[in-house]
Every structure is written in structure tokens, then in C-alpha cells.
Amino acid sequence: MSIVKRNSKLPAAAGALAALTTVPARADWSLLNMPKGVSELSRDIYDMHMIMLWICLAIAVVTFGAMIYAMIRFRKSRGAVADTKLLHNARLEAAWTIVPTIILIAMAIPSVDKLIKIEDMSGSKLTIKVTGYQWYWHYEYLGRGVSFYSRLARSSDLARQRGSGIDPNTVDNYLLEVDKPLVVPTGTKIRLLLTANDVIHAWWVPDFGMKRDAIPGFMNEMWVSVDADKPGTYRGKCAELCGADHGFMPIVVVAMPPAEFEAWLAQQELRQ
Amino acid sequence: MRPDEVTNMAHGNAAAGHGDHHGPPKGVMRWLTTTNHKDIGTMYLVFSLAMFLFGGVMALLIRAELFQPGLQLVDPGFYNQLTTVHALVMVFGAVMPATVGLANWMIPLQIGAADMALPRMNLFSFWLLFFAFVLLISTFFVPGGAPAAGWTLYPPLVLQTGNAFPMAIFAIHLMGASSIMGAINVIVTIVNMRAPGMTLLKMPLFSWSWLITAYLLIAVMPVFAGGVTMLLTDYYFHTSFFNAAGGGDPVLFQHVFWFFGHPEVYIMILPAFGIVSEIIPTFSRKPIFGYEAMVYAIASIAFLSFIVWAHHMFTVGMPLAGQLFFTLSTMLIAVPTGVKVFNWTTTMWRGSLSFEPPMLFALAFLFLFTIGGFSGLMLAIVPADFQYHDTYFVVAHFHYVLVPGAVFGIMAAVYYWLPKWTGHMYDMTIAKWHFWLTAIFVNVLFFPQHFLGLAGMQRRIPDYPTQFTDWNMVSSIGGFGFGLSQLLFVWLIIRCVKGGQRATAGVWDWPHGLEWTVPSPAPYHTFEKSPELH
Numbered sequence: 001m002s003i004v005k006r007n008s009k010l011p012a013a014a015g016a017l018a019a020l021t022t023v024p025a026r027a028d029w030s031l032l033n034m035p036k037g038v039s040e041l042s043r044d045i046y047d048m049h050m051i052m053l054w055i056c057l058a059i060a061v062v063t064f065g066a067m068i069y070a071m072i073r074f075r076k077s078r079g080a081v082a083d084t085k086l087l088h089n090a091r092l093e094a095a096w097t098i099v100p101t102i103i104l105i106a107m108a109i110p111s112v113d114k115l116i117k118i119e120d121m122s123g124s125k126l127t128i129k130v131t132g133y134q135w136y137w138h139y140e141y142l143g144r145g146v147s148f149y150s151r152l153a154r155s156s157d158l159a160r161q162r163g164s165g166i167d168p169n170t171v172d173n174y175l176l177e178v179d180k181p182l183v184v185p186t187g188t189k190i191r192l193l194l195t196a197n198d199v200i201h202a203w204w205v206p207d208f209g210m211k212r213d214a215i216p217g218f219m220n221e222m223w224v225s226v227d228a229d230k231p232g233t234y235r236g237k238c239a240e241l242c243g244a245d246h247g248f249m250p251i252v253v254v255a256m257p258p259a260e261f262e263a264w265l266a267q268q269e270l271r272q
Numbered sequence: 273m274r275p276d277e278v279t280n281m282a283h284g285n286a287a288a289g290h291g292d293h294h295g296p297p298k299g300v301m302r303w304l305t306t307t308n309h310k311d312i313g314t315m316y317l318v319f320s321l322a323m324f325l326f327g328g329v330m331a332l333l334i335r336a337e338l339f340q341p342g343l344q345l346v347d348p349g350f351y352n353q354l355t356t357v358h359a360l361v362m363v364f365g366a367v368m369p370a371t372v373g374l375a376n377w378m379i380p381l382q383i384g385a386a387d388m389a390l391p392r393m394n395l396f397s398f399w400l401l402f403f404a405f406v407l408l409i410s411t412f413f414v415p416g417g418a419p420a421a422g423w424t425l426y427p428p429l430v431l432q433t434g435n436a437f438p439m440a441i442f443a444i445h446l447m448g449a450s451s452i453m454g455a456i457n458v459i460v461t462i463v464n465m466r467a468p469g470m471t472l473l474k475m476p477l478f479s480w481s482w483l484i485t486a487y488l489l490i491a492v493m494p495v496f497a498g499g500v501t502m503l504l505t506d507y508y509f510h511t512s513f514f515n516a517a518g519g520g521d522p523v524l525f526q527h528v529f530w531f532f533g534h535p536e537v538y539i540m541i542l543p544a545f546g547i548v549s550e551i552i553p554t555f556s557r558k559p560i561f562g563y564e565a566m567v568y569a570i571a572s573i574a575f576l577s578f579i580v581w582a583h584h585m586f587t588v589g590m591p592l593a594g595q596l597f598f599t600l601s602t603m604l605i606a607v608p609t610g611v612k613v614f615n616w617t618t619t620m621w622r623g624s625l626s627f628e629p630p631m632l633f634a635l636a637f638l639f640l641f642t643i644g645g646f647s648g649l650m651l652a653i654v655p656a657d658f659q660y661h662d663t664y665f666v667v668a669h670f671h672y673v674l675v676p677g678a679v680f681g682i683m684a685a686v687y688y689w690l691p692k693w694t695g696h697m698y699d700m701t702i703a704k705w706h707f708w709l710t711a712i713f714v715n716v717l718f719f720p721q722h723f724l725g726l727a728g729m730q731r732r733i734p735d736y737p738t739q740f741t742d743w744n745m746v747s748s749i750g751g752f753g754f755g756l757s758q759l760l761f762v763w764l765i766i767r768c769v770k771g772g773q774r775a776t777a778g779v780w781d782w783p784h785g786l787e788w789t790v791p792s793p794a795p796y797h798t799f800e801k802s803p804e805l806h
Contacts, residue, residue: 031739034659034726041655049656056646063613067638070620074556082557082782083622093565096614097607104603107653112596114655119592160343160735168341168738175341175737199429200522202587202662206728210658213588215523216428217516220589239587239662239730241422243429244349247733 035206038230038255041223042209044114055107118210121223124191128182132194132201132214132238135245139182142193146268152248153177160248176235181252185261187228194220199243205236205251213240226255296796307391308796309376314693315398316373317686321762323365323405324679328755330358335717335751338744343735351734352420357408359423363540364447365405367674370682371543372454375482378689379458381787381794382476384467384803389460390453397453404446411436422732424533425500427514427525431507438508441500448493455486455493467786469805473564476785480567481546484574488535488542491578496532499525523588530581538577541641541673542570544681545612548634550785551688552616555631556623557782562615569608569615576605586657595654602652606645613642626781629703633684636676636711644672647722662732665725671718676711683710683761690765691779695793696772702764709757716750 036046074080131138133149140147152160156175159166168174184190194203194214204211205224212222226234236251256264296302296311303315334354337345346354376394380387388394411418416434419425433440462483466475475483502513503525512518514525553560560566582590582598616638625631647669651660660666691697720743729740736744775792790798 031727031743032723035728045655045659048653049650049659052650052653052656056649060642060646063617063642064639067617067620067635070617070623071625071635074620074623074625076557076624076626080622080624082624084558086561086618086622087559088562089618092618093562093611093615097611100610101604101607104606104649105600107649108596108600108603111599111653111655115592115595118655118658162343162347164342166342168735169741173737175735199432200426204662204730206659211587211661212658215516215588217522218589236728237730241352241426241429241662241732243432244347244352244420246352247348247730247735 037207037209038227038232038234039208039225040227041114041118041225042207044117045209048111048114051110052107055103059103118222121191121221124189124223126185126188127191127193128184129193129195130203130214132196132198132203132242132249134198134243135238135249137178137182137203137249137251138197141265144265144269146265146272148180148268150178150180150182150252152250153179156250157248173235175248176237176250176252178250178252181233181254183254183256183261183264184224184226185258186226186231186255188258189223189225191221191223194222200240201238201242201249202240203236203251204239205234205253207234208236208253211236211239228257231255231257305395307387307395309380309388309391309394310693310794310796312388312391312394312398313373313376313378316369316376316401319398319402320366320370320373320682321765323361323369325758325762326409327358327361327366328758330354330361332751332755334358335748337734338736339748340745341736341738341741346734348734349420350417352422352732353412353418355732356420356422357412357418360408360419361405362674363423363536364444365401367540367678367682368451369401371482371485371540371678372451374478374543374547374682374685374689375454375458377693378787379461379479379482380465381692381790381798382479382785383462383465383470384786384799384805385461385465386797386800388457389465390457393453394457397450397457400446400450400453404443404450407439407446408443411439414439424529425503425525426529427503427506427522430503431514438504441504444500445497448497451489452493455489458482458486459490467799467802467805473567474805476546477549477560477563477566478543478546481542481549481570484570485539485542488539488574488577492532492535492539495528496536499528499532502528523585526585526588527581530584531578533584534581535574535577537670537673538573540678541681542574544637544641544678545570547681547685547688548616548637549612551630551634551684552619552638554688554780554782554784555626555628555634556620557625558619558623559784560615561618561621562611565611566615569611572608573605576601576608580605583652583657586654587661599652599654603649606649609645613638613645628687628780629698629700629707630684630688632704632707632711633680633687636707637680637684640672640676640680640711640714644669644677647672660725662730663725664721664729664731667731668718668721668725671721675718676714680710686765689787690768691775692787692790692792692794694769694772695775695791696768697775697779698764698768698772702760702767706757706760706764709760710754713750713753713757717747717754718750720744720746720750 034046034049036043127142129140129142136149136151138149155171156177158164159168159171194212196214196216201214202211203214208224210222212220232255234253238246238249414435416436419433419436419440421430505511506513512520514520514522549560549566580602583602651657651669724740724743729736777791778788786803
């Protein structure tokens with residue numbers, strides 16, 4: 001299968017390292033940094049983010065270092081006398097115009113092939129239409145006759161009412177649980193068609209790396225492929241302000257191995 | 273009598289009656305009828321301070337609700353009203369009027385003009401702004417409440433607004449008209465009324481930054497007015513500009529809005545660039561490094577601001593070429609901005625630095641605005657923006673460029689020119705307390721929001737999953753610390769207006785520019801005869 005091939009392309013050592021470090025690393029950093037996620041796209045995006053972060057930190061060390069040095073070295077209280085002749089330096093000024101331009105273009109280049117990959121919808125094995133409503137989601141497995149709504153779980157909905165007296169900390173997955181999650185197969189390229197029924201929403205699961213707007217009257221698309229070795233439950237939410245309950249329309253995706261998924265889908269077909 | 277005697281007498285009378293006639297009337301009539309640039313500048317600044325406090329109270333309500341998960345204080349609908357009106361008040365009511373107030377006070381003093389070129393229009397634009405905000409704030413009391421679709425007013429959501437809808441649109445039209453008049457006034461004044469010998473490339477950088485800001489305002493305010501008018505006709509006259517069912521497109525509004533909205537952020541920050549370019553040389557006791565590069569950098573930023581707008585909407589689904597174009601054009605803005613930061617740093621190099629309150633705020637600006645610049649660079653990279661978009665990472669970014677950016681610039685300006693306005697030195701101890709508390713709490717408030725955004729907390733939500741509790745608590749504590757610290761600022765200003773040690777004409781050790789050649793407080797009329805430049 002093509003999916004297996006893609007995974008085998010990953011250097012084995014890096015894969016093993018990731019497997020060893022993923023759990024503890026996420027425990028420590030998940031509240032400070034972007035998740036690496038569970039798909040090729042999310043890892044690409046995470047890498048871009050980290051490259052940018054390190055470049056910015058390096059530039060910060062140099063510029064802030066110069067500022068701090070100037071603030072310490074050239075204090076009047078230390079007897080510094082102003083050099084009022086230091087007004088221009090054509091070479092210096094040309095250098096700090098041209099060098100950053102080159103750095104910036106170099107920063108943008110790695111994003112090109114990643115973007116091309118993100119926008120390439122070809123080869124998808126399954127298409128799911130996602131429709132945003134105020135304030136819940138609707139999922140439809142195109143050509144499979146299965147569709148359902150997905151709303152905020154009752155436990156969260158009760159706790160989130162003002163004056164409910166329920167401590168959110170006692171609710172499992174507060175605001176991140178739904179009555180009926182979206183189920184997808186792992187290791188499969190899935191195309192999502194996004195639209196909305198009323199106002200603009202945005203479908204976002206951080207572990208998949210992508211978010212895209214669901215716009216009434218238009219069809220947007222994006223693709224998702226959960227790693228074959230990472231079945232699990234992944235949570236996200238609406239990311240575009242869509243009215244009063246914008247914060248209360250979570251997304252839950254259960255990724256399961258293709259065989260299990262097919263069984264689940266067949267069962268759903270029978271029910272509908 | 274011979275005709276020439278009549279002329280002479282008329283002249284003599286006018287000269288004799290000068291003081292009475294042109295002095296300010298007493299009491300409230302002075303402020304209602306004044307066409308004096310200093311009075312109008314003061315009114316803008318006081319209005320801006322009032323709006324800053326009002327917008328701040330709304331921000332504190334937001335931060336109080338976000339202190340812990342669950343809904344404790346407000347309902348989700350009202351929460352959205354708070355975020356929307358907080359943004360509109362801070363952008364159009366606090367930051368922009370503050371820079372207009374500074375322009376009114378300082379541009380004539382910096383270029384050696386007697387007043388603004390169009391004094392009656394000047395007063396008119398102030399009162400338009402005042403009533404625009406009366407209208408906007410009164411929407412809290414109409415059925416359906418204030419607008420709640422975010423300050424970006426995206427349709428179709430904004431079309432669900434209740435009775436507040438036409439009021440908000442009309443308020444925006446009034447603000448736009450007021451801004452355009454203010455901008456015309458600045459341009460006409462600078463182009464026509466500079467003292468003889470002050471060529472454009474000898475003009476102080478604050479005036480330069482405002483000249484370019486004024487052109488930006490004239491270019492984009494009508495676009496915004498057009499956009500909100502299309503919303504109005506969609507709402508009342510069943511046009512379908514933004515309705516797909518009628519052949520329109522909701523995303524069209526986003527293009528129109530951000531074509532205005534991106535230059536708008538430079539409208540807020542360019543005057544702060546100008547202010548910092550005045551203050552850093554003064555307290556480094558040497559002239560600005562690379563003056564001409566500073567002017568060209570502002571002009572380049574202004575030009576680039578027109579071709580980057582779609583970076584606010586990478587997630588709407590646009591062609592690959594569009595995504596790449598807007599990534600690259602956005603990153604290019606870092607080049608002229610970098611030139612400015614490097615030139616400010618080099619201005620300090622081999623200077624003789626002292627750290628009075630204006631310099632402290634200017635330096636905090638330099639550091640913290642640059643942090644906002646870094647997060648801006650990260651946001652410009654499209655694939656990464658797919659994660660950052662509409663999260664608290666964005667909230668942290670734009671608050672870093674607007675609060676320790678634009679607002680610190682304005683506070684630096686107040687500390688720099690307040691002795692010139694009032695004739696009194698302010699209390700240095702309170703000023704330094706205000707600075708340190710503000711500078712520390714602003715970071716406690718906004719820095720953790722980077723973490724929240726990266727960890728997955730989206731914007732504009734009144735309640736959040738429990739794993740975000742800790743950083744939200746820290747941020748809220750920072751918010752209250754920041755808000756309460758501003759009371760020191762208000763107290764300091766009131767005390768300085770009432771009295772204090774007399775300020776000299778030069779005020780600072782190394783004053784440079786025409787505003788320091790007139791006495792402190794600046795007399796009601798200055799430069800009735802053009803100053804001599806040397």
C-alpha cells in the first residue's frame with residue numbers, strides 16, 4: 001500500500017527516537033509549544049515553526065545584545081561622551097538592508113514545497129463533507145450513505161452554564177468532548193470538504209496541523225492523513241468566531257486502523 | 273480721513289485688541305468653540321485617555337472571566353460584545369485619537385507653523401469622533417446589545433447583529449470622516465506651513481511619520497467605509513455582496529476589510545515610530561543615525577502595507593500563488609522595520625545615555641515591539657500560520673505590537689512633551705514606578721498568551737478546556753496589574769497639570785527641534801512670525 005511506503009521513507013532512527021521521546025516530551029512541553037501532531041503535514045508545519053523560532057531567537061540574541069551593550073556601555077552616568085559625528089554609514093546601512101532580505105527569502109523557501117504538498121488533494125481514499133452550524137458540526141461520508149451531527153457532550157454543556165455549580169475540572173475532557181465523534185481510518189489520505197450552513201466556521205484539530213474555514217455557500221478542501229501507527233482520539237475546535245457559542249462546538253476525531261474503520265462504517269450504514 | 277489712515281487705524285485696533293480677542297474664552301465655551309491646535313490637541317488626548325480607561329475596563333472584564341474555566345461573570349453573547357467593542361474602542365478611540373492629539377499639538381510646533389491649516393475642520397473632526405463614540409457605546413443599551421461579531425465585522429455573522437447594527441455602521445462612518453479630515457489637515461499643514469528653510473528632509477521624524485500616516489488614512493478609510501456600506505445594503509436592501517445565495521461572497525468582505533485593516537495597523541504604529549525617533553536621540557545626546565534611511569523606511573513600510581492584506585486570511589482557501597505572494601510580501605516588511613530598529617540602536621551607540629521616563633518607555637518599545645515583530649514573521653509563513661491562525665498566538669502578537677508598541681510610544685510622547693504642554697515637571701518617582709509596573713505587567717499579561725495559542729487555545733472564547741487554566745490565570749493577574757498601574761499615569765498627569773516645578777523652555781538636557789525654542793508651557797499662540805532656521 002502506498003501508505004506503508006510513505007511511512008517506510010521516514011528514517012528508522014528518527015522514528016525510533018520520536019517513539020522514545022514523544023510521550024515525555026509532550027507531557028513537558030504540550031502547554032508551551034505547538035504539538036508535533038500525528039500526520040506528515042503536522043510534522044512539516046511543526047518543523048517550519050521550530051526553524052522560524054530558532055532563527056528569530058538567534059536574531060533576537062544579536063539585536064537585543066547590541067541594545068543591552070549600548071545601554072550599559074554608553075551611559076552618561078559612566079561618563080560617556082556623545083559622538084555627534086556618527087550620523088551615517090552607507091556600507092553598514094546597505095548591509096543591514098541586504099542581509100535581512102536574503103535571510104527572509106531563505107526562510108520562505110522551505111515553505112514552498114510543504115505548501116504544494118498541503119494543497120495537493122490527489123490520491124485521497126475517502127471524502128468526508130464537514131458542515132459547520134451554529135453551534136455544532138455535521139459529517140457526511142460521501143458515497144457511503146453515512147452522516148451524523150456532532151455536538152458538545154452533555155457533561156460539558158451542563159458544566160459550562162453560568163452558575164451551574166459544576167467544577168469544570170471534574171468534567172472529563174471539558175469542552176473537548178462530543179456526543180458522536182468523527183471516525184477516520186489511520187494511514188489513509190482523507191479529503192475533507194468544508195462548508196457551513198449559516199456563518200463562517202473553521203475546522204481545526206491541532207494534531208493534524210491544519211485548519212481551514214468552512215464558508216457558507218462555498219466548498220473548501222483540505223486533506224488529513226493520520227499516521228498508521230498512531231490510532232487514537234484527537235481533539236480540536238471551531239477556530240473562527242461564529243457567534244455566542246463559538247467556544248462550545250468542539251471536534252473529536254477517533255482514528256482507527258482501516259479494518260476496524262470499515263467494520264464501524266458498515267455498522268453505521270446498517271443503522272441509517 | 274484718508275483711506276490709508278483707515279487701514280492704519282484698523283491695523284492698530286486689531287493689534288491692540290489682540291490679546292482679548294485671541295485669548296481663550298473662559299470655562300466650557302473655550303473647549304466647545306476653540307479652533308486652537310493646542311486646545312484641540314488637548315481634547316483629543318483627554319478623550320483618548322478616557323477611552324483607554326473604558327476599553328481597559330472591558331479588557332479587565334474579559335480577563336476576569338478568563339481567570340478560570342467555566343462561566344462565572346458574563347454570558348458568551350455579552351463576552352463577544354466585550355471583545356468587539358474593546359477592540360473598536362482601543363483602535364479608533366484610544367490609539368488613533370492619541371496620535372491625532374499629538375499631531376495637533378506637536379506638528380505646528382515642530383515645523384514652526386502658527387496653527388493647523390484648517391482649524392475649524394480640526395474642531396469638527398474632533399466632535400465627529402466624540403459623537404461617533406457616544407453612538408457606539410450606546411449600543412450596549414439597545415435590544416440585542418452591542419455588536420458581537422468581532423471588530424473585523426465579518427459577514428454573515430455581523431448580519432446577525434440586532435438594533436446595534438446601523439448604529440455601529442454609522443459610528444464607523446463618522447470615525448472615518450473624522451480621520452480623513454484630520455489627515456487632510458495634517459497634509460495641508462505640513463505641505464504649506466513649514467517655516468522657511470525647513471525642507472522636507474529637514475523635518476523632524478515625528479512630523480514625517482504623521483505625513484505618511486495621513487496619506488495611509490486617506491487611502492484606506494474610504495475603502496472601509498465602502499465595505500461597511502455594502503454590509504448595510506446587504507442588511508436592509510437585500511443586496512448580496514457578501515451572500516453566496518445571491519451570487520456574492522463572504523470572503524470579499526474580508527479582502528475589503530483587510531485592505532483597510534493592514535494599513536490601519538501602520539496608521540497606529542508609524543506615529544509611535546516617529547515619537548521613538550525623537551526621544552532616543554534626545555536621551556542619547558546625539559542626532560538620529562541615518563535620518564534619510566528612517567524616512568525612506570517609513571515610506572517603504574507604508575507602501576508594503578498595501579500589498580500584504582491577505583496574510584490575515586490564509587485559512588479562507590486561496591490559490592497557492594496567492595499564499596506565496598502574501599508570505600513573501602509580508603516578510604519583506606521586516607526589512608524596513610529592521611532598518612529602523614538597527615538605526616535606533618546605532619543612535620544609542622557611542623551616545624551619552626540617560627534614562628528619564630520618556631527614554632524608558634522608548635527603550636521598552638524597542639525591545640517589546642521587536643518581539644511582536646518576530647511573532648509577526650512567524651505568522652507570515654503560511655504553513656505555520658495554518659496552526660497559529662485565530663489562536664492566542666495571534667492575540668499575543670498584535671497586543672505586543674499595539675500595547676508595548678503603539679501605546680508605549682504614546683506614553684513615551686506624553687512623558688516627553690508633558691512639561692512643554694503644562695509648564696511643569698512631573699513627579700519622576702511616580703513616573704518611574706508607572707514605567708516599571710507597566711513594563712513588567714505587560715509581559716506577564718501577554719507573554720503567556722504565546723504559549724496558550726501554540727498549545728491550542730483559539731481566540732474569542734469565554735471559556736476554555738482546563739489544561740489552559742494556569743497560563744490564563746497568569747495572564748489575568750498581569751492584566752489586573754497592568755490596568756491598575758495606569759491609575760498612576762492618570763494621577764501623575766492630573767498632578768502635573770495642577771502644578772509642580774517650573775519647566776524650562778528646553779526641558780531636557782539635549783533638546784533638539786523647534787518645539788524646545790518656545791517657553792514652557794507653550795503660549796496659546798506660537799510662531800505667529802515664522803522662526804529663523806539655521
